Amino acid sequence: MRGMVLGVDRDGREGRITGDDGQRYWFQPDDWSDRTGPSVGAQVDFEVSNGRALRIYHVPGTVAPVPAPVASERRRPRKDKVAAALLAFFLGVLGIHRFYLGRTGSGIVMLLLTCTVVGMLVTGIWALVDFVRYLVMDEDDFHRRYG
Numbered sequence: 001m002r003g004m005v006l007g008v009d010r011d012g013r014e015g016r017i018t019g020d021d022g023q024r025y026w027f028q029p030d031d032w033s034d035r036t037g038p039s040v041g042a043q044v045d046f047e048v049s050n051g052r053a054l055r056i057y058h059v060p061g062t063v064a065p066v067p068a069p070v071a072s073e074r075r076r077p078r079k080d081k082v083a084a085a086l087l088a089f090f091l092g093v094l095g096i097h098r099f100y101l102g103r104t105g106s107g108i109v110m111l112l113l114t115c116t117v118v119g120m121l122v123t124g125i126w127a128l129v130d131f132v133r134y135l136v137m138d139e140d141d142f143h144r145r146y147g
Helices: 081-094 096-100 104-113 117-136 139-146
Strands: 002-008 015-019 024-027 043-049 052-058
Touching: 015 043, 015 052, 024 043, 081 096, 081 104, 081 117, 081 139, 096 104, 096 117, 104 117
Parallel strands: 024 052
Antiparallel strands: 002 015, 002 043, 015 024, 043 052
16 A cells, blocks of 8 residues: 655654555554655555554655654753763762763773872862863853763
8 A cells, every 4th residue: 555654753663654545554663664764754655454554665766755763863862061060070080070971082081090199180170170161151052062
């Protein structure tokens, strides 16, 4: 049967297709048989079983709109600047706040520097500067920089 993708939920776990027969059918990402995946408005060919669309393909020769996001493409959760500041203040010499913000390289450097007395002094100052920077930084600027 032929039809059109009506929508996909935000988590990409379920979607709806309207068939040429006027009925609506639900589907899951595993029901797709091509690499492109679901996209709202796409013309598709599919089989029906108990109100569910199975073995779904895009109709050859039709241009598929931009694919809808699926669960694996969800955005990362936003980092909290207060949490980052507190981690910098309490565990900063170990670089834990850097790991939290996705700055693994500098987190490893801070962790390795902490093994020496001079390095601990350096990472202590570094963490204190980070702590103040995070608190003073504008919320939008923080999220732009650290995701």
